[in-house]
Amino acid sequence: MKIALLGYGKMGKVIERIALERGHEIVLKKDEFNTYDGLSTADVAIDFSVPSAAVDNISASFNANVPVVSGTTGWLEHYDEMIALCNEKKGGFISSSNFSLGVNIFFGLNEYLAKIMNQFDSYKVTMEEIHHIHKLDAPSGTAISLAQGVIQNSDYSNWTLDEAKKGEIHIEAKRIGEVPGTHTVNYDSAIDSIEIKHTAHNREGFALGAVIAAEWLAGKQGIFTMKDVLNLQ
Numbered sequence: 001m002k003i004a005l006l007g008y009g010k011m012g013k014v015i016e017r018i019a020l021e022r023g024h025e026i027v028l029k030k031d032e033f034n035t036y037d038g039l040s041t042a043d044v045a046i047d048f049s050v051p052s053a054a055v056d057n058i059s060a061s062f063n064a065n066v067p068v069v070s071g072t073t074g075w076l077e078h079y080d081e082m083i084a085l086c087n088e089k090k091g092g093f094i095s096s097s098n099f100s101l102g103v104n105i106f107f108g109l110n111e112y113l114a115k116i117m118n119q120f121d122s123y124k125v126t127m128e129e130i131h132h133i134h135k136l137d138a139p140s141g142t143a144i145s146l147a148q149g150v151i152q153n154s155d156y157s158n159w160t161l162d163e164a165k166k167g168e169i170h171i172e173a174k175r176i177g178e179v180p181g182t183h184t185v186n187y188d189s190a191i192d193s194i195e196i197k198h199t200a201h202n203r204e205g206f207a208l209g210a211v212i213a214a215e216w217l218a219g220k221q222g223i224f225t226m227k228d229v230l231n232l233q
């Protein structure tokens with residue numbers, strides 16, 4: 001399979017190695033300064049860039065009739081525009097805040113726990129995410145997805161980085177050293193706490209998941225999620 005890498009930073013480089021190990025060919029490594037030359041020859045594009053470049057990268061892929069897997073976070077305010085463009089161009093699209101198998105299992109656990117905890121007013125939910133100091137966005141896309149998972153399965157209606165008011169989930173975003181990504185969901189009462197936590201040891205899981213998603217998406221038309229790729233309910 002021919003892959004266009006849109007973004008060739010920390011993630012782009014791990015994705016390149018895993019894609020080559022799985023027998024794929026890289027036809028474009030797009031960074032801030034070069035062009036999209038080669039994009040139209042790709043079977044699939046993988047965007048792991050920066051929040052300000054994601055919309056251009058995803059649009060360029062749809063315009064070149066190349067399905068795109070996007071892992072870039074911090075551009076959610078343009079999500080509906082990209083869905084509209086995908087539909088207009090009859091494109092293929094998977095966007096996820098986190099492509100790792102472990103985090104996608106964790107998403108399911110989080111939703112299940114939220115449903116149970118919604119019956120018990122004495123517990124209050126908070127979240128914490130810890131990432132490396134180079135990260136541009138806060139909170140992480142994964143923390144936003146976790147908050148959405150709680151909101152869709154409980155009476156909570158919003159998340160905030162500030163002090164939480166009633167119905168809000170407080171997210172604390174910490175930036176420490178080279179931490180690849182740690183997410184904790186905590187339910188606290190006066191009596192006890194229940195905590196679930198996912199710790200990434202490195203970037204392998206994110207990158208492998210993105211390559212598996214790209215293999216799955218190539219040749220398909222439509223808007224999909226990692227639940228489709230991993231066959232999770």
Ligand SMILES: NC(=O)C1=CN([C@@H]2O[C@H](COP(=O)(O)OP(=O)(O)OC[C@H]3O[C@@H](n4cnc5c(N)ncnc54)[C@H](OP(=O)(O)O)[C@@H]3O)[C@@H](O)[C@H]2O)C=CC1
Binds near residue numbers: 070073
């Ligand atoms: N969904 C998931 O599973 C995961 C998502 N992420 C997200 O992926 C993104 C990338 O992360 P990471 O690799 O660590 O970040 P890096 O900062 O290491 O890499 C970003 C890359 O994007 C490039 N870039 C800048 N402008 C453009 C542009 N206009 N077109 C194409 N590329 C451009 C940069 O190029 P240059 O070097 O020239 O500046 C750089 O190579 C982040 O949003 C992060 O949150 C990260 C891990 C997992």
Ligand SMILES: O=C(O)C1=N[C@H](C(=O)O)C[C@H](O)C1
Binds near residue numbers: 073143181182
């Ligand atoms: O920037 C990162 O590194 C990561 N970003 C994603 C996010 O914002 O959730 C996923 C992962 O946690 C690493």
